[in-house]
Amino acid sequence: MLSQEVFDYLKEVGCCTICCLRFLKVRGDEYMNVAKTLQRLGLKDTCSDAENGEESGPTSKKTKPNVCVACLGFFSDEFLAKLTEALTTHPHLIQYECDEFVLAISFPILLNVRQLSLWLALIDKFGQMHGFVSNKQPDVPLKEVSKMVISPKVSQALGKKYGQNGMMISISINHADETAELQKLTEVDQILFKTNCTNNKSKKDKKGTVNGMTRGYFEKNFLPSNIDVDIYKQNIPVPPAIPDSSMIVENIAVSGPTIFVAGRYQKFCRVLPHTPWILNGKRVMADSVQELIVQSVAPYFEVPESKVIFSSSGREDVDVRCLGKGRPFVLEIPDSKRIILPQSVAENMEIEIDQTEKIRVINLQIVPREELVHIKFGEEKKTKTYRALCILNEPATVEVLQKLNIPEGFEIKQWTPIRVLHRRPLLQRPRRVHSVKARVDPNDHKILILDIVTQAGTYIKELVHGDFNRTDPCFAKLIGQDIDIAALDVLAVDLDWPKDVNNRISGQCETVRDKNEIDDLNKS
Numbered sequence: 129m130l131s132q133e134v135f136d137y138l139k140e141v142g143c144c145t146i147c148c149l150r151f152l153k154v155r156g157d158e159y160m161n162v163a164k165t166l167q168r169l170g171l172k173d174t175c176s177d178a179e180n181g182e183e184s185g186p187t188s189k190k191t192k193p194n195v196c197v198a199c200l201g202f203f204s205d206e207f208l209a210k211l212t213e214a215l216t217t218h219p220h221l222i223q224y225e226c227d228e229f230v231l232a233i234s235f236p237i238l239l240n241v242r243q244l245s246l247w248l249a250l251i252d253k254f255g256q257m258h259g260f261v262s263n264k265q266p267d268v269p270l271k272e273v274s275k276m277v278i279s280p281k282v283s284q285a286l287g288k289k290y291g292q293n294g295m296m297i298s299i300s301i302n303h304a305d306e307t308a309e310l311q312k313l314t315e316v317d318q319i320l321f322k323t324n325c326t327n328n329k330s331k332k333d334k335k336g337t338v339n340g341m342t343r344g345y346f347e348k349n350f351l352p353s354n355i356d357v358d359i360y361k362q363n364i365p366v367p368p369a370i371p372d373s374s375m376i377v378e379n380i381a382v383s384g385p386t387i388f389v390a391g392r393y394q395k396f397c398r399v400l401p402h403t404p405w406i407l408n409g410k411r412v413m414a415d416s417v418q419e420l421i422v423q424s425v426a427p428y429f430e431v432p433e434s435k436v437i438f439s440s441s442g443r444e445d446v447d448v449r450c451l452g453k454g455r456p457f458v459l460e461i462p463d464s465k466r467i468i469l470p471q472s473v474a475e476n477m478e479i480e481i482d483q484t485e486k487i488r489v490i491n492l493q494i495v496p497r498e499e500l501v502h503i504k505f506g507e508e509k510k511t512k513t514y515r516a517l518c519i520l521n522e523p524a525t526v527e528v529l530q531k532l533n534i535p536e537g538f539e540i541k542q543w544t545p546i547r548v549l550h551r552r553p554l555l556q557r558p559r560r561v562h563s564v565k566a567r568v569d570p571n572d573h574k575i576l577i578l579d580i581v582t583q584a585g586t587y588i589k590e591l592v593h594g595d596f597n598r599t600d601p602c603f604a605k606l607i608g609q610d611i612d613i614a615a616l617d618v619l620a621v622d623l624d625w626p627k628d629v630n631n632r633i634s635g636q637c638e639t640v641r642d643k644n645e646i647d648d649l650n651k652s
């Protein structure tokens with residue numbers, strides 16, 4: 129039987145059972161139970177089975193198997209034990225309270241050389257008969273098989289599940305012979321290639337690695353069809369020689385997953401910028417909405433505040449409050465040490481933020497990455513509701529009030545306001561004002577309170593006074609007299625996200641200050 133012949137040959141030259149199966153193109157979960165797979169394929173391991181910890185009979189003597197010529201011992205029990213020990217004792221890994229992980233393993237290029245040598249040997253020995261040809265990879269890639277063999281073992285050792293949203297464990301694996309063997313390869317690099325192939329060699333792939341040999345360069349050029357096989361064989365053993373030592377775990381780097389914490393904030397302060405306000409390298413104001421939130425959230429996830437990215441559904445000016453249900457925001461937290469946010473912790477964060485008395489946060493929660501579309505896209509379709517305190521030169525007439533009660537709304541054209549030109553491109557944007565409701569302050573008839581519903585992205589201050597005709601029409605134009613804006617509040621951001629969660633479980637909810645009162649607007 130042909131498979132048995134190939135299997136026997138691979139065993140004879142020093143492959144481990146898993147690598148034999150790789151070169152027999154066995155795929156997927158067949159590697160979960162190697163003994164069963166051998167049985168299913170009708171393969172008999174006539175050499176020692178000691179490497180799998182099985183003994184073929186009570187009389188057989190367990191001999192120490194050689195280090196596999198193909199995987200350099202990567203799939204051996206000894207190496208797996210070394211790897212799991214390195215992982216379980218890793219000083220950083222234990223910092224992560226994260227029940228899922230993803231593995232990224234980087235292998236030495238030496239494995240590619242080994243594969244090529246075996247490839248050439250198999251072509252020599254079996255050729256077309258068993259599908260070993262010079263233009264088709266001879267094996268199932270080590271990376272693919274390692275997922276089936278290594279990941280379950282790591283999972284067991286760490287007590288964590290394999291999952292795409294988990295922490296990333298990057299393992300660099302190396303071998304003592306890597307440098308020397310690649311050096312040998314580099315030496316023959318110039319004479320190895322058939323003349324018609326030399327032009328195809330991409331020199332730019334070669335920079336900055338061991339002896340100028342990169343995996344990309346190797347995989348692209350070192351193919352049986354490209355090289356002069358005789359010269360290769362004179363310099364590199366075919367089949368590959370049995371190595372003296374096994375792979376070593378060179379480095380393990382761990383990074384946490386990126387998690388997203390969303391919520392809504394209300395802003396009560398008229399001297400608080402959205403993000404740190406720094407002018408010519410100097411801070412203009414001590415705090416910002418961003419910093420007040422991040423400083424209470426980042427420590428729990430053990431991430432430096434500077435690494436956290438804050439974004440929100442729009443923003444308000446430094447002197448504008450944001451009331452009502454507040455404005456949705458999300459924090460992107462990279463390399464997080466934790467992936468869950470218990471409600472009691474969220475509550476403490478919210479209470480701590482309350483104590484700043486400048487902002488208030490509700491509905492703090494972890495959200496999946498997919499939900500960020502709510503905050504990042506469709507901004508122009510959203511509507512915002514504002515309350516503006518405006519001042520006239522003369523007491524408001526009935527006519528003025530009538531002109532500023534516009535339930536049907538209207539269209540405007542708005543050039544980028546002069547005050548933001550330094551940070552926004554000069555553009556004229558069409559915007560929809562959905563409705564305007566006006567009433568007069570009973571204590572001072574020069575003061576108007578306007579409730580304005582607009583398309584997101586409308587500049588409200590300019591909608592009131594016109595910004596030197598750069599916003600057209602504006603309220604001043606509609607009423608035919610000067611009108612200025614004294615204070616502005618955001619009353620509603622029409623994004624119903626993230627979902628409501630009541631974190632104030634311990635009842636430490638302060639009484640909600642009704643910040644929407646006109647009096648209050650007037651005073652502040």
Ligand SMILES: [Zn+2]
Nearest residue numbers: 144147196199
């Ligand atoms: Zn192997």
